Amino acid sequence: DAGVIQSPRHEVTEMGQEVTLRCKPISGHDYLFWYRQTMMRGLELLIYFNNNVPIDDSGMPEDRFSAKMPNASFSTLKIQPSEPRDSAVYFCASSSTGGKAFFGQGTRLTVV
Amino acid sequence: TQLLEQSPQFLSIQEGENLTVYCNSSSVFSSLQWYRQEPGEGPVLLVTVVTGGEVKKLKRLTFQFGDARKDSSLHITAAQTGDTGLYLCAGAVLVGQNFVFGPGTRLSVLP
Numbered sequence: 001d002a003g004v005i006q007s008p009r010h011e012v013t014e015m016g017q018e019v020t021l022r023c024k025p026i027s028g029h030d031y032l033f034w035y036r037q038t039m040m041r042g043l044e045l046l047i048y049f050n051n052n053v054p055i056d057d058s059g060m061p062e063d064r065f066s067a068k069m070p071n072a073s074f075s076t077l078k079i080q081p082s083e084p085r086d087s088a089v090y091f092c093a094s095s096s097t098g099g100k101a102f103f104g105q106g107t108r109l110t111v112v
Numbered sequence: 113t114q115l116l117e118q119s120p121q122f123l124s125i126q127e128g129e130n131l132t133v134y135c136n137s138s139s140v141f142s143s144l145q146w147y148r149q150e151p152g153e154g155p156v157l158l159v160t161v162v163t164g165g166e167v168k169k170l171k172r173l174t175f176q177f178g179d180a181r182k183d184s185s186l187h188i189t190a191a192q193t194g195d196t197g198l199y200l201c202a203g204a205v206l207v208g209q210n211f212v213f214g215p216g217t218r219l220s221v222l223p
């Protein structure tokens with residue numbers, strides 16, 4: 001398996017624009033997690049899904065952030081409108097029930 | 113405030129030296145994990161500890177979970193340049209709960 005695949009690897013966008021981050025989890029994994037990593041706040045859980053259903057979105061910063069998982073092999077994290085303080089590395093991770101989590105390589109987002 | 117504190121925040125050592133990094137909390141954890149994250153990559157799980165006092169070894173890395181399950185340490189023997197990275201601990205208070213990450217220790221091993 002190729003592991004968790006995230007795209008794009010890098011994204012630079014202007015303030016106010018919509019940003020969509022994509023994730024393909026490892027086949028067979030039933031949990032999917034979205035994290036954000038910054039120097040100031042470290043690695044923070046934003047939201048996680050179980051069997052494509054959002055379970056806990058309490059980590060989502062505000063209404064500008066939304067996440068979907070239309071099927072078991074794809075998830076998106078959308079920021080609309082984006083702000084400079086959203087600049088961070090966003091990670092997607094997947095796991096099977098009781099199994100270890102595997103992280104993707106991340107998307108480095110810069111909002112100017 | 114962080115649920116998990118890690119120390120030191122930064123550590124720079126010479127190849128061949130030994131080192132220990134720490135993960136501490138006032139909370140009791142049902143399980144605790146250690147990850148290593150290399151630049152430009154996602155974190156990779158190294159170990160999970162679940163029993164107070166548990167010691168696990170992974171080649172030159174030794175992980176210990178405190179007796180009270182509130183703290184953990186990672187000891188590296190004869191560090192190599194390939195050990196360079198960000199070491200993160202993550203704890204789950206309840207079984208089945210999501211893991212909360214500490215801020216990490218950034219290790220640099222110089223040749």
